[in-house]
Amino acid sequence: MSVWIIKWGESFSESYAFGAKVKKEPNSVYYSASMMPVASKIRTWKAIGSFAVDRTSPALPLLLAGEEYHIKALLEADDNASFELRVDCYDRFGNLIEMFSNDGLELTFTYPNETVNYEVALVNKRHKYLYFNYLLISDKENIDAVKLGPSAGLLKADDEPTYTIDYLWRQTNIVKRPTGLGLMVQPDIKSLVSGLELMSEVIQKDAAESETGAKKLRILKGINFEKLPEAFHLIPTLLEKINPGLELDTDIIPDNLSSLGNILKAYTDRNKEHA
Numbered sequence: 001m002s003v004w005i006i007k008w009g010e011s012f013s014e015s016y017a018f019g020a021k022v023k024k025e026p027n028s029v030y031y032s033a034s035m036m037p038v039a040s041k042i043r044t045w046k047a048i049g050s051f052a053v054d055r056t057s058p059a060l061p062l063l064l065a066g067e068e069y070h071i072k073a074l075l076e077a078d079d080n081a082s083f084e085l086r087v088d089c090y091d092r093f094g095n096l097i098e099m100f101s102n103d104g105l106e107l108t109f110t111y112p113n114e115t116v117n118y119e120v121a122l123v124n125k126r127h128k129y130l131y132f133n134y135l136l137i138s139d140k141e142n143i144d145a146v147k148l149g150p151s152a153g154l155l156k157a158d159d160e161p162t163y164t165i166d167y168l169w170r171q172t173n174i175v176k177r178p179t180g181l182g183l184m185v186q187p188d189i190k191s192l193v194s195g196l197e198l199m200s201e202v203i204q205k206d207a208a209e210s211e212t213g214a215k216k217l218r219i220l221k222g223i224n225f226e227k228l229p230e231a232f233h234l235i236p237t238l239l240e241k242i243n244p245g246l247e248l249d250t251d252i253i254p255d256n257l258s259s260l261g262n263i264l265k266a267y268t269d270r271n272k273e274h275a
Contacts, residue, residue, distance in 0.1 A: 004061045005198070006045055006120075006135035010190040014044045016124070024273070025131065027201070028076075032129040041121040042083075045135065048117040060120060061137060061173075065113040073105040073122060074133040080105060082127035089115040163199075164222030165235060165252070172232055173222075174199065192231060193267050196238055203243050218249040230256050231263065238263060 008029040012022060020033035031042065047060040063069060071085055085107040087100040091114050100109035101123070111118070120135065166173040174195060207215040219236050234257070236250040241264060 003136060003138040006059060006137065007194060007198070008043065008132050009045070009059055010194065014046070016040055016042055028131040028133050030129065030131055032127075033124070034128045036124050038125055039084075040124050041086075042124050042127075042130075043132070044119055044121045046117070046119050060118065063111045063115075063118070063137075065111055065115065067139065068108065068110045070136075070138050071107045071109075071120060072136045072138075074136065075105065075130050076133075077130035078128040079126070082125045083130075084123040084125060086121045086123050088119045088121070090117045090119075092116040162218040162220065164220050165225055165228065165232065166222035167224040167228045172228060174219075174235070189231065189263060189266055192235075192263065193270055196235070196242060196263075196267055197270070199235075199239055200242055203239065203246065215243055215246045216249075217246060220251050225252075230254070231259050234260055234263065238267070242267060 008024075015022065015031070016033055016036055018033070019035050020031065023030040033042070036042075045059040047062060071087065073083070073085060075083075077083070081104065083105060084101055084103050085105065087107065087109055088096055089098045089100075089112050091097050094117075097114055098112050100107060102108075103125075120137075122132075122135075163174055172195075203215055203217055206217075207213055210216075217236075217239065219239070233252060233254040236248055236252050237254060237257070237260065240246050240248045
């Protein structure tokens with residue numbers, strides 16, 4: 001089972017900006033551009049991109065050719081019928097080979113065999129405002145097994161939840177075992193801080209719903225862990241400092257703590273902005 005949580009992202013360069021009001025809330029992003037043309041893309045997420053050109057990192061997981069996937073947008077709006085989900089698939093030359101779209105907030109599609117890159121877009125129909133939480137991408141059979149709310153109420157609570165940190169195709173994935181629910185974190189400090197926020201929400205919710213009420217977390221080395229940038233080796237240590245009283249079980253011992261203070265400061269500053 002694979003289910004990926006895609007957040008709005010730190011950059012607004014892939015959002016429709018003309019006359020738009022955008023504000024980051026603690027657990028969502030507020031967006032309003034009531035005068036934007038119908039069929040314009042409110043927000044676009046890309047699987048492959050160039051930071052030098054787009055100033056953004058890839059935001060989507062790599063998918064398997066010929067497999068069926070389901071996409072669902074979790075948001076609150078004046079009218080949930082005011083949107084369309086769209087997937088554009090491109091070949092290695094950048095040519096559009098197939099487009100999938102569906103009115104509403106859910107879409108099922110089969111990933112074409114020739115696809116090298118794809119984009120997902122939230123398209124405007126007639127919205128006034130929205131509060132965007134997450135975009136979910138799942139293999140089709142398992143999307144209903146995931147119960148997510150605006151504050152990332154992840155699945156059934158576990159007394160001792162276990163996560164692994166994997167590194168695949170230049171993507172850092174924090175994966176809940178055995179469900180496969182994953183958060184993709186791009187290799188930069190802003191994205192790491194955003195990932196820490198979501199993981200802290202998960203820890204708090206697991207504690208609230210567990211029988212003991214204790215904050216417990218097991219986080220282990222996953223696939224290709226040693227190839228990760230050093231900052232990502234600090235994830236267990238950072239979560240322990242951010243969540244007082246956390247009972248942490250981990251096999252990850254960082255060799256270099258030099259960036260710990262800077263990341264904690266970035267996390268604190270971000271939370272002050274949301275306060």
